Amino acid sequence: MLEGLKRIVVITGHYGSGKTNLAVNLALESRRAGxxxxxxxxDIVNPYFRSADFSELMxxxxxxxxxPIYAGSNLDIPALTARLDALLDSDRRVIIDVGGDDAGAAALGRYSAMIEAAGGCDMLYVVNGYRYLTRSAGxxxxxxxxxxxxxxxxxxxxxxxxxxxxETTAQDIADKAGFAKQVAESYHLPLLCHTAQEDIAEEVKMLLPGETVCPVRIYVKKLWEKAFESH
Amino acid sequence: MDSKQKVLMKGNEALAEAAIQAGCHHFFGYPITPQTEVAAYMAKRLPKIGGTYLQAESEVAAINMVYGAAAAGVRAMTSSSSPGISLKSEGISYMAASDLPCLIVNVQRGSPGLGGIQPSQADYWQATRAPGHGDLHILVFAPASIQEMVDMVFKAFELADTYRMPAMIFADGMLGQMMEPVVFPEKEVKQFDKFSWATCGHQGKRKHNIVNSLILQPDELERLVVERFKRYEVVKANHTECEEYLLDDAEYVIVAYGATSRIAKSAINAARDKGIKVGLIRPKTLWPYPSGVVAKAAEHAKAFMSVEMSMGQMVDDVRLAVNGKVPVYFFGHTGGIVPTPFEVLEQIEKMAGGAL
Structure with a gap:
């Protein structure tokens, strides 16, 4: 998915559009490409289900x-670390997982000038046509x-x-292809791809011939879905 | 909206949207993690539909605004997390004493004190024993999924109006923050005529109503409290709810509610694969408590275990219902730590092996 994208990739979207899961996938894809x-x-908005949960995997x-310094702790303080400033101005691939909506994106605003100075970024707008209140393109x-x-x-x-x-099926994803295209077209943006859980990605490809389907692994899970995988 | 369609929602958003669809257009609250999305959602949506969203100066103010709105006869709600609920407890007692219906949401977090922002179930005693001072109960619903959060909001408003008492959705940070697909019910919202008691204007048709919790004569106060407790008995007889899972042949019974019951189910399925006959009682109402189902299971089970995100609070109600017939054990974590399915499985194995 990262092919042709700038060094800094920013992932934005509505709460619950799946930004964190996509960010984790992109980070792994890039790492595996060397x-x-x-x-x-x-994310300075969400207390749980965030990229910081994956520190061990990373x-x-x-x-x-x-x-953020206190992510995952009991302190509800959105303090950002200075480390990101240094990394933006490096030659490393940077994937930024931003909090939902404008409230989450406010933290990104603080870095916009720095990002532009470092050669700009590709900012991906992640949409989920099944999220309440973002189901219409408008x-x-x-x-x-x-x-x-x-x-x-x-x-x-x-x-x-x-x-x-x-509960996602291949058909569910295909059903929202039109919605995503509409959002992209009305905003004069390219539709980068449709994502699909690995095991149904082939099926989605058959339902959406000629379109780019990127398989993703589901990392953001509830505790009872993880069950006993680590034991 | 095309309400039949499945949508993906965060627990907190689903609570707010369900309340709006249940006819609650008056929300008074104060932000606190991990329930802030309830207020944020209301702030965004209510002005667009002619409702009232008000961020009060404190939780104390918010619950008293709910008192005022409920007394005027409209559906009203507030929402908070553990420390904020403590602040509301005076107002909850006043509302119970004034026979006022309302919805209070508690998305519990680690405690006591300011505690922390991770999930918890350590407010069980508060919700079921003393949501405020005095002889009183409130309805306490314990959802275990986002769909159930939606369904219980509708039910909570309806029962609150029917029995003229406050109702609580007793969730935890995990349920408030996680996302699941939901379908909103399409049924008509039942309308309640509150003219006879609400302070909504007498229109020259009746004497003016007074909503009050200060009763000057002790015998009058006793009469009112006793009358209210008779109503509580009707609620107990008709509205106690729980889910029974693999209970018929169960030698061991796990009792768990809310997010913890989802973890317990995972562990129970794994234990069944190992040949241990274990089942689950999942209370869906915590007041009234499904004591009858627990007592019945105690007739054939060898032991019980309450699994909670606390130091052991609901376990008291399990013990009261089991009434000494068989051992009742406890397993849990507190302070914002969530038990894992693996840990619960280990405890089930120990219980079945007689090692507890």
Whole structure:
């Protein structure tokens, strides 16, 4: 998915559009392609289910994780670390997982000038046609405008990440292809790809001939879904 | 909206949207993690549909605004997390004493004190024993999925109006923050005529109503409390709910509610694969408590275990219902630590092996 994208890739979208899961996938994809990678968790809104939850996986894979100092702790303080400033101005691949909506994107605004100075970024707008209040293209566009204003950056592509969590079928994803295209077209942005859980990606490809389907692994899981995999 | 369609929602958003669809257009609250999305959602949506969203100066103010709105006869709600609920407890007692219906949401976090922002179930005693001072109960619903959060919001408002008492959705940070697909029910919202008691204007048709919790004569106060407790008995007889899972042949019974019951189910399935006959009782109402189902299971089970995100609070109600017939054990974590399915499985194996 990262082919042709700039060194700094920023992932934005509505709450629950699946940004964190996509960010983790992109970081791993880039690392496995041999790049030096940084995954930055810039989410100052969400207390749980965030990139910082994957510190062990990132360490194992040799990916540097940069997260707000108190992420995952009991302190509700959105303090960002200075480490990201240095990394933006490096030659490493940086994947930035931003908090939802304009509230989350506000933290990104603080870095916009630095990102532009470092050669700019590709800002992906992740949409999920099954999320309540973003199901119409109009609603999705409104949120994008709010995000861009807060981020002081422009989106460069749309990613269709439509899903119903663990209940997602290939047909569910294909059904929202039109919605994602509509969002992209009305905003004059390219539709980068449709994402699909690995085991149904082939099926989605058959349902959407000629379109780019990127398989993703589901990392963001509930405790009872993880069950006994680590034992 | 095309309400039949499945949508993906965060627990906190689903609570707010369900309340709006249940006819609650008056929300008064104060932000606190991990429930802030309830207020944020209301702040965004209510002005668009002619409702009232008000961020009060404190939780104390918010619950008293709910008192005022409920007394005026409209559906009203507030939402908070553990420390904020403590602040609301005076108002909850006043509302119970004034026979006022309302919805209170508690998305519990680690405690006591300011505690932390991770999930917890350590407010069980508060919700079921003393949501405020005095002789009183409130309805306490314990959802275990986002769909159930939606369904219980509708039910909570309806029962609160029917029995004129406060109702609580008793969730935890895990449920508030996680996302699942939901379908909103399409049924008509039942309308309640509150003219006879609400302070909504007498229109020259009746004497003016007074909503009050200060009763000057002790015998009058006793009469009112006793009357209210008779109503509580009707609620107990008709609205106690729980889920029974693999209970018929169960030699061991896990009792768990909310997010913890999802973890317990995973562990129970794994234990069944190992040949251990274990089942689950999942209370869906915590007040009234499904004591009858627990007592019945105690007739054939060898032992019980309450699994909670606390130091052991609901385990008291399990013990009261089991009434000494068989051992009742406890397993849990507190302070924002969530038990894992693996840990619960280990405890089930120990219980079945007589090692507890």
């Amino acid at each position: 790049e030096e990678v940084v995954l930055a968790d810039l 360490e194992m894979e040799g990916i540097e994780l940069v997260a 609603e999705a566009e409104e949120i994008l405008e709010e995000i861009e204003r807060a981020a002081r950056l422009r989106a460069s592509a749309v990613v269709n990440n439509s899903n119903l969590a663990g």
